[in-house]
Amino acid sequence: MTYAVKLDVFEGPLDLLLHLISKERVNVADVCIADVTEEYLRATAALGEVDLETASSFLILAATLLELKSLKLLPSRSTVDPELRLLLEERDRLLHKLVVYATFKKVAVQLENRMTANLGYHSRAAELPDELVPAAPEILRGLTAQKLAQAAVRALTPPDKPSVDTSHITRITVSLEEMVTQLRSRLEREGSGSFRQMFGSARSRIDVVMALLAVLELFKSQAVDIEQERPFGEISLTYRPPASGAA
Amino acid sequence: MEGRSDLLRHLEAVLFIADEPVPTADLAVLFELPSNRIEELVLSLRDDYEQSRRGIVLRSVAGGWRLATHPDSAPYLERFVGEQRHGRLSQAALETLAIVAYRQPVSRGQLAEIRGVSSDGVLRTLIARGVVIEVGRDPGPGQAILYGTSQVFLERLGLNDLSELPELADFMPDSKAVERMESGLGPGL
Amino acid sequence: MEGRSDLLRHLEAVLFIADEPVPTADLAVLFELPSNRIEELVLSLRDDYEQSRRGIVLRSVAGGWRLATHPDSAPYLERFVGEQRHGRLSQAALETLAIVAYRQPVSRGQLAEIRGVSSDGVLRTLIARGVVIEVGRDPGPGQAILYGTSQVFLERLGLNDLSELPELADFMPDSKAVERMESGLGPGL
Numbered sequence: 001m002t003y004a005v006k007l008d009v010f011e012g013p014l015d016l017l018l019h020l021i022s023k024e025r026v027n028v029a030d031v032c033i034a035d036v037t038e039e040y041l042r043a044t045a046a047l048g049e050v051d052l053e054t055a056s057s058f059l060i061l062a063a064t065l066l067e068l069k070s071l072k073l074l075p076s077r078s079t080v081d082p083e084l085r086l087l088l089e090e091r092d093r094l095l096h097k098l099v100v101y102a103t104f105k106k107v108a109v110q111l112e113n114r115m116t117a118n119l120g121y122h123s124r125a126a127e128l129p130d131e132l133v134p135a136a137p138e139i140l141r142g143l144t145a146q147k148l149a150q151a152a153v154r155a156l157t158p159p160d161k162p163s164v165d166t167s168h169i170t171r172i173t174v175s176l177e178e179m180v181t182q183l184r185s186r187l188e189r190e191g192s193g194s195f196r197q198m199f200g201s202a203r204s205r206i207d208v209v210m211a212l213l214a215v216l217e218l219f220k221s222q223a224v225d226i227e228q229e230r231p232f233g234e235i236s237l238t239y240r241p242p243a244s245g246a247a
Numbered sequence: 248m249e250g251r252s253d254l255l256r257h258l259e260a261v262l263f264i265a266d267e268p269v270p271t272a273d274l275a276v277l278f279e280l281p282s283n284r285i286e287e288l289v290l291s292l293r294d295d296y297e298q299s300r301r302g303i304v305l306r307s308v309a310g311g312w313r314l315a316t317h318p319d320s321a322p323y324l325e326r327f328v329g330e331q332r333h334g335r336l337s338q339a340a341l342e343t344l345a346i347v348a349y350r351q352p353v354s355r356g357q358l359a360e361i362r363g364v365s366s367d368g369v370l371r372t373l374i375a376r377g378v379v380i381e382v383g384r385d386p387g388p389g390q391a392i393l394y395g396t397s398q399v400f401l402e403r404l405g406l407n408d409l410s411e412l413p414e415l416a417d418f419m420p421d422s423k424a425v426e427r428m429e430s431g432l433g434p435g436l
Numbered sequence: 437m438e439g440r441s442d443l444l445r446h447l448e449a450v451l452f453i454a455d456e457p458v459p460t461a462d463l464a465v466l467f468e469l470p471s472n473r474i475e476e477l478v479l480s481l482r483d484d485y486e487q488s489r490r491g492i493v494l495r496s497v498a499g500g501w502r503l504a505t506h507p508d509s510a511p512y513l514e515r516f517v518g519e520q521r522h523g524r525l526s527q528a529a530l531e532t533l534a535i536v537a538y539r540q541p542v543s544r545g546q547l548a549e550i551r552g553v554s555s556d557g558v559l560r561t562l563i564a565r566g567v568v569i570e571v572g573r574d575p576g577p578g579q580a581i582l583y584g585t586s587q588v589f590l591e592r593l594g595l596n597d598l599s600e601l602p603e604l605a606d607f608m609p610d611s612k613a614v615e616r617m618e619s620g621l622g623p624g625l
Contacts, residue, residue, distance in 0.1 A: 097361075108345040109341075112336070115403050120318025121304070122315055122453050124455075128561075132513055133565070135517045136518065139562075145593050151534035153604055154534075257508075261491075261509070264517065276519075301448060303452055316449035316452055320449035323449065328453065
């Protein structure tokens with residue numbers, strides 16, 4: 001599958017997301033991030049220069065897509081699972097943002113049509129005729145040096161650096177290192193346990209992902225044995241103390 | 248007491264000199280006449296322009312009366328002025344303008360929240376074009392500048408006031424589109 | 437070929453929008469007609485204004501044609517102008533004046549670059565009101581006219597000289613913004 005990512009039609013990550021979802025009619029969980037990235041890089045190369053705002057928008061979008069994909073990959077077991085509910089709430093929030101954005105995008109077209117319909121009416125940018133200047137109030141009436149300075153600051157300050165709203169992306173609250181340390185000390189203490197027992201208190205799905213990565217990390221350094229009897233079944237973890245020589 | 252035609256020419260002169268739409272109430276004060284008399288005069292001036300096929304029209308816009316050129320003459324005007332006076336706005340600028348129009352007074356932060364990206368650049372363009380203006384400060388901490396639309400905005404859209412903007416609800420995506428977005432966003436229940 | 441009345445209304449629209457007297461030759465080019473035809477049309481428009489006792493007259497001034505208000509309406513116009521916001525500085529005019537004050541001497545091109553839009557209209561107003569004046573020519577190619585503030589400007593603001601203008605840094609929201617602005621400010625002030 002290829003995705004025509006035409007950068008000139010996208011103005012923001014919500015715009016791109018909306019396009020992917022409603023125009024291309026794709027399920028974001030099925031979107032291949034690599035494909036989108038490749039298209040993006042090709043398009044920026046064609047542009048010749050990278051616009052910081054568009055580039056960061058793209059990164060945000062890619063992160064959003066990855067997170068949504070991770071939602072899809074993990075099985076949803078029970079509707080009463082509070083963690084799952086939190087995730088669904090987050091998804092609803094993003095959906096709400098998309099709906100609001102789509103509404104404004106649509107009404108913007110209407111405003112443009114109205115503006116186009118009124119383009120033909122030109123009014124005078126009336127300069128006061130010389131003979132009426134004496135009748136006009138003093139042009140600087142009420143102007144203070146302070147007001148002038150404020151206006152100068154407004155006019156001379158360049159616009160803020162582009163920034164991107166990341167509120168719809170879950171923050172990583174625990175680092176992988178911290179997770180590895182936590183898991184190791186818990187296994188040392190308890191010897192064994194299921195993955196669910198160990199991480200039932202994980203705050204968000206991203207924490208669960210971090211926990212899984214921590215388990216894989218410990219497995220790699222041969223500090224834990226992993227057993228899973230069937231797909232999506234319980235994962236049991238058993239602590240493997242370091243070789244006696246090292247103890 | 249001056250005759251009707253004298254009043255009409257003074258009215259025409261005042262509207263010619265004005266640099267923004269003139270409300271009926273201002274004309275009533277100026278000519279010391281009741282508003283309904285002014286309305287009558289203005290409408291008869293407008294009819295006169297129409298009937299004698301003038302190059303000028305009289306419009307009711309942005310809460311007042313405004314002389315403008317007839318759209319039929321637009322091609323000549325554009326050639327004469329050299330460039331399109333009101334150049335087209337970019338997609339980003341239009342979206343931002345729409346949000347400002349419906350959500351005013353609105354801060355930069357709120358704009359960024361809705362569009363998912365910073366709108367600072369386009370906001371500056373809109374201010375330079377005179378369609379968006381600063382309308383105040385957020386009383387909360389930070390005292391963010393709040394933005395709104397201007398008289399020029401109303402004039403450009405041919406609206407009398409903001410209540411004439413189309414209902415936002417009419418532009419909500421329909422339930423099918425929302426469903427598509429929802430299923431596109433990943434696993435449901 | 438367009439009929440006479442169509443040409444007349446386009447001519448009226450062009451003269452309406454023009455902010456300076458329009459020479460016959462320019463109109464001839466615009467309408468692709470010989471000058472004597474243009475003269476004929478302009479004069480017939482002028483007669484039409486006179487005969488129908490309009491508030492607008494068509495004048496031949498300074499080598500061109502220009503629409504103006506009828507002198508009979510002067511008392512109303514003076515009252516209107518005196519009471520209206522004509523006297524007030526628009527936000528665009530205030531910003532332009534502020535840039536001229538702090539960055540003088542400055543050319544039209546530099547003003548347009550800073551504001552992101554042409555400032556010619558407001559600059560003309562500021563010059564007409566005597567608060568901005570020509571202060572020299574850019575020595576570089578093109579010899580652009582450079583503008584600065586006038587003595588009248590200083591007097592109205594109660595300043596002795598430009599060094600008494602407030603420090604911009606005192607009005608900056610934060611230090612980072614100061615840095616950004618200073619890098620944008622020339623070595624001038």
